[in-house]
Amino acid sequence: MAGVSVTFTVNGREVTATVDPRTLLVHFLREHLKLTGTHIGCDTSQCGACTVHLDGRPAKSCALLAVQLEGAEVTTIEGVAGPDGMHPMQAAFKEHHGLQCGFCTPGMVMMGIDIANRHEAPDEATIRRELEGNLCRCTGYHNIVASIAAGASSMRG
Amino acid sequence: MYVGQAIRRREDERFLRGRGRFVEDITLDQPIAHAAFVRSPHAHAAVTHVDTAQAAAMPGVLAVLTGADWTAAGHGEAEGVWPVKDMSGADSRTAYRPLICVDGVVRCVGEIVAMVVAEDRHQALDAAEAIEVAYEEKPANTITAGALDPDIPLVHPAFGTNEVMVTEHGLKEETEAALANAHHVTEVVVPTNRVTAASMEPRAYLGHYDRVNDRYTVWTTNQAPHIVRRYFTKSLHIPEHKLRVIAPDVGGGFGMKLYHYPEEGLVLWGAIVCDRPVRWVGTRSECLLGDTHARDHHTVGRMGFDENGKILGVKFETLAAFGAYESQWQASITNAYHFTMLSLAYDIPAIHTQVRAVYTNATPVDAYRGAGRPEAVYQVERMIENGAQEMGIDPLELRARNLIPPEKFPYQTALGITYDSGDPPVLMGKIKALADYDALRAEQARLRAEGQWMGIGISAFFDMAGAGPVKMMNDLGAKVGCYDVASVRVHPDGRITVFAGSHSHGQGHETTWSQIAADRLGCDIDHIDLVEGDTDRVPMGIGTWGSRSLSTAGMAVYTAADRVVAKAKRMAAHMMECAPEDLDLADGEFTVKGTDRKLSFAAVANASYHSGDRPSDLEIGLEETSFFDPADCTYPSAIHLCVVLVDPETCAVTLRNYWAVDDVGTVINPMVLHGQVHGGLVQGIGQALMEECAYDAESGQYLSGTFMDYAIPHAEDVPSFGLDAHFTRALGNPLGAKGAGESGTIGAPACICNGVIDALWHLGVRQITQPMTPKKIWRAIEDAKRTQH
Numbered sequence: 012m013a014g015v016s017v018t019f020t021v022n023g024r025e026v027t028a029t030v031d032p033r034t035l036l037v038h039f040l041r042e043h044l045k046l047t048g049t050h051i052g053c054d055t056s057q058c059g060a061c062t063v064h065l066d067g068r069p070a071k072s073c074a075l076l077a078v079q080l081e082g083a084e085v086t087t088i089e090g091v092a093g094p095d096g097m098h099p100m101q102a103a104f105k106e107h108h109g110l111q112c113g114f115c116t117p118g119m120v121m122m123g124i125d126i127a128n129r130h131e132a133p134d135e136a137t138i139r140r141e142l143e144g145n146l147c148r149c150t151g152y153h154n155i156v157a158s159i160a161a162g163a164s165s166m167r168g
Numbered sequence: 169m170y171v172g173q174a175i176r177r178r179e180d181e182r183f184l185r186g187r188g189r190f191v192e193d194i195t196l197d198q199p200i201a202h203a204a205f206v207r208s209p210h211a212h213a214a215v216t217h218v219d220t221a222q223a224a225a226m227p228g229v230l231a232v233l234t235g236a237d238w239t240a241a242g243h244g245e246a247e248g249v250w251p252v253k254d255m256s257g258a259d260s261r262t263a264y265r266p267l268i269c270v271d272g273v274v275r276c277v278g279e280i281v282a283m284v285v286a287e288d289r290h291q292a293l294d295a296a297e298a299i300e301v302a303y304e305e306k307p308a309n310t311i312t313a314g315a316l317d318p319d320i321p322l323v324h325p326a327f328g329t330n331e332v333m334v335t336e337h338g339l340k341e342e343t344e345a346a347l348a349n350a351h352h353v354t355e356v357v358v359p360t361n362r363v364t365a366a367s368m369e370p371r372a373y374l375g376h377y378d379r380v381n382d383r384y385t386v387w388t389t390n391q392a393p394h395i396v397r398r399y400f401t402k403s404l405h406i407p408e409h410k411l412r413v414i415a416p417d418v419g420g421g422f423g424m425k426l427y428h429y430p431e432e433g434l435v436l437w438g439a440i441v442c443d444r445p446v447r448w449v450g451t452r453s454e455c456l457l458g459d460t461h462a463r464d465h466h467t468v469g470r471m472g473f474d475e476n477g478k479i480l481g482v483k484f485e486t487l488a489a490f491g492a493y494e495s496q497w498q499a500s501i502t503n504a505y506h507f508t509m510l511s512l513a514y515d516i517p518a519i520h521t522q523v524r525a526v527y528t529n530a531t532p533v534d535a536y537r538g539a540g541r542p543e544a545v546y547q548v549e550r551m552i553e554n555g556a557q558e559m560g561i562d563p564l565e566l567r568a569r570n571l572i573p574p575e576k577f578p579y580q581t582a583l584g585i586t587y588d589s590g591d592p593p594v595l596m597g598k599i600k601a602l603a604d605y606d607a608l609r610a611e612q613a614r615l616r617a618e619g620q621w622m623g624i625g626i627s628a629f630f631d632m633a634g635a636g637p638v639k640m641m642n643d644l645g646a647k648v649g650c651y652d653v654a655s656v657r658v659h660p661d662g663r664i665t666v667f668a669g670s671h672s673h674g675q676g677h678e679t680t681w682s683q684i685a686a687d688r689l690g691c692d693i694d695h696i697d698l699v700e701g702d703t704d705r706v707p708m709g710i711g712t713w714g715s716r717s718l719s720t721a722g723m724a725v726y727t728a729a730d731r732v733v734a735k736a737k738r739m740a741a742h743m744m745e746c747a748p749e750d751l752d753l754a755d756g757e758f759t760v761k762g763t764d765r766k767l768s769f770a771a772v773a774n775a776s777y778h779s780g781d782r783p784s785d786l787e788i789g790l791e792e793t794s795f796f797d798p799a800d801c802t803y804p805s806a807i808h809l810c811v812v813l814v815d816p817e818t819c820a821v822t823l824r825n826y827w828a829v830d831d832v833g834t835v836i837n838p839m840v841l842h843g844q845v846h847g848g849l850v851q852g853i854g855q856a857l858m859e860e861c862a863y864d865a866e867s868g869q870y871l872s873g874t875f876m877d878y879a880i881p882h883a884e885d886v887p888s889f890g891l892d893a894h895f896t897r898a899l900g901n902p903l904g905a906k907g908a909g910e911s912g913t914i915g916a917p918a919c920i921c922n923g924v925i926d927a928l929w930h931l932g933v934r935q936i937t938q939p940m941t942p943k944k945i946w947r948a949i950e951d952a953k954r955t956q957h
Binding site for chain 1: 176177179180181182183184185186187188189190192193195290365366367368369370417418419420422449451452453673674675676839840842843846847848849850851874875876880881882883884886888889912
């Protein structure tokens, strides 16, 4: 394996590594950086459990190669909480029972933050439409929708 | 009191912060090797040659293993814990799912032929591709409906038939007589589609063998870790005390993660052979193919009514899919959970059912959320709906006339099961009000006049939850004792660790078990921690499945906590120089009744471990264990009602409204309860409208191998839900609680299908098989037009 060097920022910290060119971003995050909150739930970028923020927009880390990220800024679920506790979107998921098994949850929270960033006060139909790239098998979405609406509201303050 | 409160979940923060710990996240001191598998691409074939030489020589490869190696090592198979029972008493034709192909024949796509263990994932996958396997294809059948037809290929020719076994239950002669004398008889062919759980976390296993200490460890995506040890006594012949099974955070299971899958045994085998920890994490394609599938009944039903719509009798003949092999819990469906529940919420005097289980060249079928009850509800409710429509009686009114009245409880069904408590007419009244039923019917008539197709679907049922007691479940075929276990350990500082034999994989036991324990122990909920999912730490357990954890493990927590309190009261009474009966325990303090004398629970806990001044017959320590065998199953009930809109242009179904009224007895945490119902509903909606494990009938190839092909519902496919409840106490456990995990999945498929049929009845449509895709709906409408002209 001829390694390729890549430098980018993850959760505010610069990372330089030499990686096998076929390494996916999600594997790089999980195995090289031990950031195991980003999950793999499918092989075909349907489920969204691997959603991270790439330069401020949501991206499926299973559909990116680590070597594509030179100079990029990546935020994972481990990077969204502030020093004073959980991010308002994380807190909303807890308050509104927006998770059960917790496996899709990091991707849902990352997507929820992005929905809140792009919509002033997202209504139910908007949230459901925006979740087209994220699957959950436990909650039936009812409480995820409620969580994102509430999280968006508290993010606006 | 914590019980009854919507306490926010104590496990949530780790998942929300990305600190969950799933099997794929586990790290060890030693580097972990990776396994990859070579799987059969054919539905039925002889394996004529396996060449592993090239693969074995590839970089990083530690071992290449085949069925011949498995046999040479003397390993075994995964024996059933709920094996089939044939009504004739003859041996059923059992062929357990092999961990790896050992007899030179593969019988379904995906069956494992060889395993590679290598230093990293890519090396393992590359080497697996380099293994050459020669197959000689044989004719295959993946269709349940035709499995017993003449000239259908035999999955196991040694049996001379594809039939596994036959069972019959109920009142045969009475049912025949009822149908013969009925004013009206409805007949419908009601197949239930083959689906799969598709938990978001793929299955994954990590095996480790400590050669020096002769100890094995398996980290597994499993719902019942103690049962995993039992499987390994048969597959790798490991004694139970030598094997530690750890199920860490498990990302959804829905029954599907109960079983001893081939990869689980093979990963530990690889670890033994290579003297290295070995992990396998399933890809979604491997899981959609190799996870147990579910349902897949082909049923013909006949229901007889009197002139007022009262059901006189119902008869079913079912072919039940096993797939290519018998999975470990298969017969919990065919021999326990399906036939028993065919009376639903109705007072039906005569029921008879015959089930013939069959082998096909498809993935093995086993229990998935509902396990037999979604099939039963679909079968019965489709009869009732068509009967009501045919007789011109309002479908809700016809159901109301047949509900079991409250004065008949405990109610023994025609199948011999006794529902301990319930009040279906109250549930019916509540859902009628919640949905504003009469207004919906008026809207339907108005829309129909405008050419819009609106339908109202209904289903009403009982569930058999809370698997136990041991004797009853043994009688229904279980070889595992259906009790559960908890230990309550009070530490010397008065804080508490609860150990439970259940295993939460989304249900929230860290919260709900703590609510129960805190109430019994009179302490702050934050003084309690829960341990589950580790056979070295939890004494014993039967696990989380069949909506059983609360009424078994939860009651073991309750009982063990009460024993702790009884013992602590003796110590406290000794310290306070009073009688134990004079003491109350609340808010972390013992109080002598009628006085202001107090002693903290923590002081008593400390003295229990460290004081020599104690009653002479009181043992040191403060820890109690309960093996709780419930007095009965629990029988939750529910009524569902939905509104569907079928687009006349595209035939797409929009599920506009969904209401459910549940009776689950005493509620521990209403927030968790609602979450369980929501999630179950959407799985049931998926079964009704979009999910199907499809096979190509000609080649036997599996067609649903990715989330692009196997459609589970998205957020936009479903509405928000309207829930209500009415509670009657369960009689079989001290809290009066009933199971709540499966209600949504059990009732939704029938409810939605009835809604679609109701929307299209005026067009002549009488039945559409699930999933009710636009294409099938369009075809049903076109067929109806042709029939009418």
